[in-house]
Structure formats: structure tokens, C-alpha cells
Amino acid sequence: MNARGWVIALCSLLLGSAVAAQGFLGLGSDAEGFATPDPGTVLRFPRDYGAHPEFRIEWWYVTANMTGEDGQEYGLQWTLFRTALAPGQTDSWDSPQLWMGHAAITTRDTQFVAERRARGGIGQAGVTAQPFSAWIDDWQLSGADMGALRMTATGTDFSYDVSLLADGPIVLQGQDGYSVKSETGQASYYYSQPHYQLSGSLTLPSGPVAVTGQAWLDREWSSQPLASDQTGWDWFSLRFQDGAKLMGFQLRSTARAPYTVATWISPDGTPTTLPPGALAATPLRTTRVAGRDVPTEWRLQLPARDLDLTITPLNPQSWMSTSVAYWEGPVRASGSHPGRGYLEMTGYE
């Protein structure tokens, strides 16, 4: 009797299983019955701040680079995942919507991690578009509108309570929010709000720390965003000292070269989607993390923008030891465009 079976099965349904044939997190599985992204759809707000239960998966993903009053650098993560066993929702236990929350604080030497799970339909977790509120248990990301949010989370050994104020527009990724994920056409809806100024406080075992910094919200939903041969991704969000920003990721494949995507965001918030393959990401050094080798230093090249960067982590052990585990932590960029940002790497077994 495998008691862990439930947890694993649960997570494979929440985020999919890590079976390579199905793509990382099962995101490559079939989209039977669910809606699929369509390039002609125009995203509308505030409607699209909220949940899309007709799609299989969705997330509200905030990462932040911060500096404390103690002069130390910190990273922060707040994520709400939604996954549906079937399209649609009800107001009771039989709702097919399931929710999972991840929260983390990264310091130079420690990664504080917490996870929450909830059934949909009973009020334990959910998202409303107007006024905006996303919550699971006592964690929340909410405000009168998306421009001013309060974000809280607690774990057994940490908590944070910060406010986010947007000083720039929302950025639609890909083709007006339609983001292609492979040569075979898998796609998702994807937009970001990379312009948040953050202030608030973290509470760590050593005590409270007042922090300020910048945060980046990613919103994405789909039903089948990965091709079946894709095993995971390496995702970068970077803010440069000149005010420009870069979102770039590569989807690794068992069958072909990685599929890379990048969006250049000018200081005024105007996005430019670069053609697939424009970005090159090369691992420079791996670190032994949780029993596996994870590339924690990268070289990023974007010749179209004369960009050549070395990406180094604040804490190479930024491991999210959640039921589906991955690497997520703050990084520093040096080279042609110095700056700070976040790196997420999934699918490293």
C-alpha cells in the first residue's frame, strides 16, 4: 500500500506527472473536453484577471527581487496554481477544480518553502476578477484592481506581507497574449505585469525584515501548452539597470533542440516578441541540488539586442521541495546588461 500514491497522483493531476512521454508535469497530455487557446482571441480586463475554469491549467505567479533594511538580498515567490479534472465548476465538493499554492523566500543560504492544497467549489481557494482577489487558505493576493495589491503568505517558519504598486502597463506575451510553446503549435494565453514596486516585511526565524524591491506577475492559462517530447523549461525574467526587461524561456525536448522564446520589454513597457530561436541559453555550471544536477549558472545571448549575459543565482540551492519539486530563485545578470531577476527550472530529474 503506497500511501504516497495519493500525493503523487494528486500532484500529477494538479500539475501533471513528470513522465517524459507526457512532457513535464503532464502538460503535454490530451486536452479532451477543455477549451484550447486561439490566436484570434483578444484578452480583456478585468475579466482575464480571473480564473478560466474551461481550461485545464492556470497560474498566478509572482516573483520579486528585494533588498532588506539589513542590506541583504532576498527573493520571494507567491504562486497559485489551478488545475481542472474536467472543464467547468460547481459550488460544492464535486467541483472538478483543484488548487495549489506555493510560497517561498530565498536568502543567500536558505530557501523557505510552503505549499497549500485546496478543493474548488467550497470557498477554500479561488480567484475573483473584480475586485481582484486570489486566495488559498490564509494566503492572498488581492486589491481593488491589479495596480495595487497586497500579497501575504505564511509557512511553518516564515511569513511575508508586502504591497505591490504597478508603475507601468500590463505586457501581453507572444502574439497579443497568445504564446506558442513548440513547433507543433502548442500554446497558452500569457501576459505579465513586470512593473510592480514592492514594499513590506518578511518574517524569518531570525526576526522581521523590512524590504523594498521589484516584483513580476505572470498570468498563464491553457489546456495543453507543451508538446509530448518536451520535458521541462528554463525560464528567465530579468530587469536591467537601464529600465528594459527581458522575459525568455527555453523548452527542452527529448527529440530536438530547445525551443526558445523571448520578449523584450522597453523601459516604457512596450513589448517586442522576438522570433523563436532568437534567444540562446547555455548552461555554464551545474550544482548538486536535492540529489540531482541542476544548471545554476547560465550564459544568455540575444544577438538582436547585443545582449550577452552571465546569470548567477543568489542561492544555488533555491529548491522548491514541494510535492512537484523544481528550482526557483533570484538571480543576478552581469555582462552587457547588468540587472536582477528570477530563474525557474523544471523537469530536472
Add this chain to the structure above:
Amino acid sequence: MWVTGFWALISHWRRKPLQLLTLVTGLALATALWSGVQAINAQARASYDAAARSLGEVQLPQLIAQQGDSFDQGLYIALRRAGWQVSPVLEGRLDIAGQSYRLVGVDPLTAPEGMVPVAPAAAPDLTGFFTPPGQIFAAPETAGKLNGLATPVLVSDALAPGLLLSDIGIAQTLLNQPNRLSRLLVLPDQPRVQAPLTDIAPTLQLRAPQSGSDIAALTESFLLNLTAFGLLSFAVGLFIVHGAIGLAFEQRRAVFRTLRALGLPLHVLVTLIALELLALALLAGAIGMVLGYGIAAALLPDVAATLRGLYGAEVSGTLSLRASWWGAGMAIAVLGTAVAAAGAIWRVIRLPLLTPAQPRAWARAGEDRLWVLCAAAAALCALALAAWLLGTGLIAAFVLLGALLVAAALMLPVLLHLLLGLAAGLARGPLAQWFWADTRQQLPGLSLALMALLLALAANIGVSTMVSSFRLTFTGWLDQRLVSELYVTAGSDTQGSDLQAFLTPRADAVLPIWHLRTRVAGLPAQIYGVADHPTYRQNWPLLDAAPNAWDRVASGSGVLINEQLARRQALWVGDAIDLPGGWRADIAGVYSDYGNPEAQVLIGIAPLLRRYPQVEKRQFGVRIAPDLAPGLARALRDDFGLPADSIVDQAAIKAMSLQVFERTFTVTAALNVLTLSIAGFAILTSLLTLAAIRQPQLAPVWVLGLTRRRLAMLELARALMLALLTVLAAIPVGLLLAWLLLAVVNVEAFGWRLPMYLFPWDWIRLSALSLLAAVLAALWPARKLASTPPADLLKVFANER
């Protein structure tokens, strides 16, 4: 050399197949009893473990309603949103095809890891589990009975029989409890900030984790009982093995000496003997395991019924074989043989090569040996005293019991030696003097078998006295307690009040029997409301009562509690007890309440309704002239429309209770018979051993003129006389055992103390049985003696021995 030596050793068994049979039978019987009891225990334990594991809630603190047995789901959401990491559980009884099952609904997303079992291999299908009609998990045998259910049933080995597990949403639908929860499990990892409970859910209370499941603790005592029985059986069995191996060695002394004289090195001989014994032990052990399995399979349904009837604990009624059980059983057989053979092998090692290999009695009846026995018995008595004075709990009770029993057994040879000495002193005439002296000389060889008989008989008397005392008390108590002629149950509270209105003009009295399931002093408990009526005042058996106890109960200024609760919490008249809802009530009396594993509190119906208005108002006792009861029952069915199974008459309840009771002790009775027969077998092997080596002692008596027939009669008389003395010694030991069982073990195991009744007819019957066993065992050696060819007896005087 090895091969030749081996064949020489083995040839003995070819010539004496009967001895081989005795040895193997003895060892097999001992193993069978031990392993049978262990198999039952293991099965029961595995069932509890499964139950405890699948509901791994007991190790967690829980939030429960301060009043009632459920609360609104909104409190769960409020707590989660205030930072409390809790997981919801809804539990209820689900009736399927006339049988009631315990349904537990859980939320696998938040449930603590390991609580929810699933079918192995197959990836759990969450969609199917969550989405109506959902899925129900059940143990294989339970799943087989769940027919005609709209919800698909899946099999899981990890669930206890009778337990159904489903998603919480599905459970709410099946139990018709929408948006209700029974309790919240407080998970181990709580966030560092959370709002206080009183701010979020003031109607809930935090219950500390239970040290173990209540049922498990109760049934543990029953299993310990069985284990004690198993050990006793094995001890008795060891006597047999010891006897059988002693016999085999005595008979083969000549062979050993010859082999050694022919040049077989000692280590080869000892190795060969050890190998031979190992082979025999494995063979006999395997036979014993098969027999043990048979015993377990035959008794398990009764054990399962007992545990269900007495404690409401479900034990799987089918036996599953466990590798550990086989291993332990065989190990016990081999170890038992080793222990029994160690002395014999030691003597082979020290076998003088050149002296005649004459068989001799195992030991001399030295006074020293008796002193050793006395000292050991005294030490055991001291241990018993220490357990009595210092120990608490069931283990101490069993230590006390075991130490006294073994001490009594050890004292038996001493006692017999003294008695025989006394008789020898009084004896007149050479034959009588020879008889007593010879008996005394044989005592060491027989004492092990006699001790086994003493133990078996004492256990028999003790247990049967306890069972009979219990039965007498129980039936008397049932007669007092079950006074209402009819017991009726309505389907709902509304039907309940209709029922009351229907019955009131037709019956002498309609007595509400309404109760609330809750916890009192940390124990699962029922709080019963009873009407102020002579039915109770006159009949309810009170063990301890304040003046005007019933007046105080009726007015609500006092409550009655059952004996189990009183003994466990040491609460008696004059003390106060905390009841749910913050009520601290004075105890006005204590009543006996046999057969109920739970704590019970009795209060007046008016105070019950005042304090706990949510109580279900469905059950009634009906007082009516007995000859009118069947007519009323018919009217309830035909005119009122109450289902037949909701009307139970007094006789039916009594019959049911007694049936549960009888099944409870079927197992002990069966084990008793087995132990006694094993003791008889021990006597047989001992006598056979002695018969074989006593020829040199009997031959001179025969030569002096006693016929073989007369000698055989004397042998028979001797066996009878020794058995009789043992039986006489066993009766007081058995009574002591009975008293300990009633006054100490019962209180620890069940929470009630029983008066002891004496049943001399039982003793006579058991004594007669034991004597019969002894005579039957002696008959065969005596017959052999009577038909020994005179030539054999004459050979004693020849040089060829």
C-alpha cells in the same frame, strides 16, 4: 562414518515407531496450540492496525463540536482562511442491505499523508473519487457484501473490515449530511501565524490526540488473554516435548555408548543428534503449523464475533497466512526442542564410555532439588506480590497471574513428596511400604507431567469459574435491566413524537431512551436521558448510590455513571464529572453496565433536553402487560406503519445479548479442552518413559511373587492416585486464578468487577475428566507391563543387560 552413525541412530526409530510418533505428536501439538493462538492474534492485530492506519487520525489533535456530533462546513473554510491547517472528516453509519457500516469521508487533498489508503498499483482516479457517484473503498470481504449500491466499490487491503472510505463530498451525499463535518484533523505543520480558535470557531473544541484507538486498547486486553493462553499451551507442550525427548534419549543410551565405543567421535555423535533433532523439530513444527492453522481457522469466526459483539471492533473473519507467522512458529518448534533436549544432550556428552549403558531414571529424588523448587516458587510469589502491589494495568495483572500459576506448579512436586512421605510413614506391610516408596522414587520422572496437568486443570477451573460467574451475573443483570416489554425506534424525530403520541394511550408507560454520543473524560461515551419512572427506580442495579439518587437524576442535580467510567476515572458518589457543554455534574450513583465498552452517563430526560436540545428523539421503551405486548407490536406495524425491524421485544434483546455472551467464551472453552488433552498426553509420554526404564525395579518385586497383572493394577492405581492428588491441589489454584480473573484482570480489561460464584459440580466434572485422562494415559503402559514376557523380566537378572 557420518553416514553409518546416522543410520545407526535412525534405526532406533525404525524399531520403535511409536516413540517417534509420541515425540512428533508432542512437539506438533505444542506448536499447533501456540501458532494457532498467534495466528488469531496476528489476524486481529492486523485488522486493527489497518483500521488505525487508514484512520491515522488518532495521533492528531482534532477539532470537534462542543455540542452535537457535527458542525457546519463553513467553520472549516473559516479556519483554513485563518491559517489553520486542518483536514475535514465526516463519519456516519451507512445501512446497506440490512447491515450497518462505518462510512468515513475524507478530503484527500488536505488529509494527512498515509491516512487515505488506495488500491495498490492502479493510479488512483481522483476524478472518479470526487465526481458523483464517487467511489467507495472497502476491505475485500466487506466489498463483496456491498451489492446494489449506486457508488462503485473498490477494494483496498489496507482498510479494516466494515469500514468504508469515500470522498467527503460523496460521504455528505450518502449520509444525507450536506455541508456537515464530524471533525477536523489538526495537521502537524501549522503556519507560524494563525488566529486563535476562539475568534474563528468558538463552537469547536480542541481534543488532544488519543494515545491509541479506544477499541484497540480494549481489545488489546482480549488478545493479551489469548496470548497468555497460547503461552500456557506452549509451556504445557514443552513438558510433552521434554518428556518425549527424554524418553528417546534414555532408550538410546546403549546405542550412544556402543557408537562411541566403536570409535565415533563425540562431536560427530552430538552433531548427528542435533541434526536429527532439527529434522524432527522441522517436521513436527510443520505438522504443528498446519494443525495450528486449522485451530485458528476454526476459532477465528468466534473470536471475530466476540470482538465485534463485545467491542464493536471489526476483525477480518478469514485467516491470511503471514510469512512472519510461519517463521515464528517454526522457530518456536526448533527452540522448544532445543530447550527440551539441552539437558539430554549434555548427558550424552558426559556419558561415561566404560560404564554399562543402563537406562536410569532422569534424576534422583534428592532433597536438594526440592529445595531449589521451593526457592523458585518463593521467588515467583515475591514477583506476584510485587506485581500486585506496585503494578497497574493488564500486564501487571497477567504477571501476577502467571507468577502465581507457575509457583503453584513448582510447589506441586514438593507437596507430593511430603504427602507421599507421610503416606509411607503410615503404611503397614511390605507391599504398601514398597508402593509408597516406589511412587516417591518415580516422582521426579512424573513431576513435569503432573505440573502440566495441574496447570491445565487450574486454568480450566479458573476460566470456567470466571465464565460461569460472569454468565450468572450477566443474566441476572439483563433481567433487571431489560424491563420494558417493547423497544421501538422511529426513523426521525418527527416520527418519534408521532410514535409517542400513538403509544401513550395504548401502553402503561412510554419511556424515552434518548441518547447523545460524545466524549466524557476523554473516553467515547453515551449520555442517556431516562424518564422518572418506577421502572428505573425499582430495577436499575446500582453499585453505589447517594440518598435520593433517582430524585436527583430526575431534577438534574445529579447523574449516574456506569462502572466502567467510575473505575477508569476513579469517580464515585460525591465526586463531580465534567460533561460536554461545560456542565460539571455531581455523581449520584454508579451502576453496573456489562458488555458495554464505552463510558455511559445517565441523566433525567428533562435535564438532557435542556442541556442538549439537539439529541435525537427516536427511541422508546414501552411498558405494557406482557400478554398485550404482541398485540401492540402488531398495531405498531399495521396501524402506525413502523418497520418490523424497528420493534424489538424484550425476549429478542435478551436472546441476542446472551448469544453474544456465549460466543465470547467459545474460544476460551475450546482452548481449555485442548490444554487438558495435551496435559493427558504429557502424562502418557512420562509414564511410557518410566515404564521402559522401570523394569529393573519391577523385576525383583515380580520375582518376590507379585503377578504381572497385580503389578499393572498397582501401576494404574499409582497413576490414579498421583492424578487425584494433583487434581486436589489444582482446585484451590484454579479458584485463586478465577478470583484473579474476576477481581483483577476483568477490572483492568473491561472495567467491571464481577462477584465470584462457586460451582463445585464443575470441579467434580473437570476432576473426573482429568482422572479419566490420567487413567487412559496409564492404561497402555500398564497393559504393556501386564503382558511383558517373563523372559524379559528375568533378563534383568542376567548379565546381558
